[in-house]
Amino acid sequence: MQSFNHFLREKGVSGELRSLLYHIARSVKYINFSLRAGNTGKNQSQNASGEDQLKLDVMADHIIMDELEKSELAALIISEEQDQVIKFPAPRGTFSVSYDPLDGSSLVDANLAIGSIFGIWEGDQLIGTTGRKSMIASCYAVYGPRVIFVIAVKDKGVHQFELNDVGEFILVEEALHIKPDSKYFSPGNLRATAGNEKYLTLVQSWIAEARTLRYSGGMVPDIHHILCKSEGIFSYPRDQKHEHGKLRLLFECAPFSLVAEEAGGTSLDQEGMPILDLEISDPHERTPIFIGSKNDVEKSIAVLQ
Numbered sequence: 001m002q003s004f005n006h007f008l009r010e011k012g013v014s015g016e017l018r019s020l021l022y023h024i025a026r027s028v029k030y031i032n033f034s035l036r037a038g039n040t041g042k043n044q045s046q047n048a049s050g051e052d053q054l055k056l057d058v059m060a061d062h063i064i065m066d067e068l069e070k071s072e073l074a075a076l077i078i079s080e081e082q083d084q085v086i087k088f089p090a091p092r093g094t095f096s097v098s099y100d101p102l103d104g105s106s107l108v109d110a111n112l113a114i115g116s117i118f119g120i121w122e123g124d125q126l127i128g129t130t131g132r133k134s135m136i137a138s139c140y141a142v143y144g145p146r147v148i149f150v151i152a153v154k155d156k157g158v159h160q161f162e163l164n165d166v167g168e169f170i171l172v173e174e175a176l177h178i179k180p181d182s183k184y185f186s187p188g189n190l191r192a193t194a195g196n197e198k199y200l201t202l203v204q205s206w207i208a209e210a211r212t213l214r215y216s217g218g219m220v221p222d223i224h225h226i227l228c229k230s231e232g233i234f235s236y237p238r239d240q241k242h243e244h245g246k247l248r249l250l251f252e253c254a255p256f257s258l259v260a261e262e263a264g265g266t267s268l269d270q271e272g273m274p275i276l277d278l279e280i281s282d283p284h285e286r287t288p289i290f291i292g293s294k295n296d297v298e299k300s301i302a303v304l305q
């Protein structure tokens with residue numbers, strides 16, 4: 001039984017990064033409690049992208065913000081639920097954290113699995129950099145029947161932890177791996193097939209190959225499924241109304257792209273550019289994403305050109 005702090009210390013992860021991850025993990029425990037006990041209703045407010053917020057979206061955002069402030073390790077944070085970046089006054093650390101406090105909140109009423117996603121960046125400048133240059137770690141939590149916490153550290157792999165009954169995250173699987181070819185598919189934004197024959201052809205080819213469909217409508221459990229089974233592809237292309245798709249570069253796509261690459265998979269935009277090489281021009285910018293088994297993702301992009 002190894003706690004994540006002990007495990008990461010053995011892997012040579014710095015004390016500062018472990019401490020930041022400890023605070024993130026603490027916020028995950030409080031969010032998990034709020035999900036079980038809190039009010040699942042609407043908040044009568046909208047986030048930076050003009051989407052309706054649940055009370056739980058706002059609560060999760062505040063829990064993370066407070067915990068990151070207490071850590072004194074983050075210089076700057078930016079949340080999917082807030083318009084502006086927040087710069088913490090001194091004493092503060094050298095990391096920036098981008099996060100989606102409650103991804104898949106439209107699934108809360110249906111009681112499907114949802115998650116939180118975090119990107120950890122070096123320095124206090126996100127605009128103008130790329131995930132490849134500045135992201136040093138990312139992590140996500142899956143709130144399902146069990147609470148799972150997955151951490152990717154640059155050049156140190158992807159590792160899965162599970163919350164036990166006494167509130168500790170214990171290692172359950174080391175060095176998660178994504179194989180190059182897969183028999184699963186998780187086709188997001190199928191609405192795009194209405195205006196994009198190439199995406200229709202791609203989805204039909206997955207059906208013709210008799211692949212197994214695994215799609216829940218939540219990016220976190222859908223991509224976590226790929227990590228668990230060591231194979232799969234998740235897609236979320238642009239459509240006529242949304243020229244950059246729906247999913248956000250800083251809060252969702254870049255953190256998961258580090259996870260995918262560290263596990264031996266890949267993550268590309270619709271033109272085949274690695275998501276980790278996209279330059280950040282706006283905190284709330286979006287990008288189409290194709291992520292998972294390397295050969296599947298590359299073949300998919302070829303079909304879409």
Ligand code: AHM
Pocket residue numbers: 051080100102103104105106188189217218219220246
């Ligand atoms: P959210 O951050 O507002 O919850 O939106 C992100 C979620 C993803 O988890 C999921 O892949 C996607 O929205 C599904 O959206 P849609 O059903 O509109 O295609």
Ligand code: MG
Pocket residue numbers: 080100102103104252
């Ligand atoms: Mg989200």
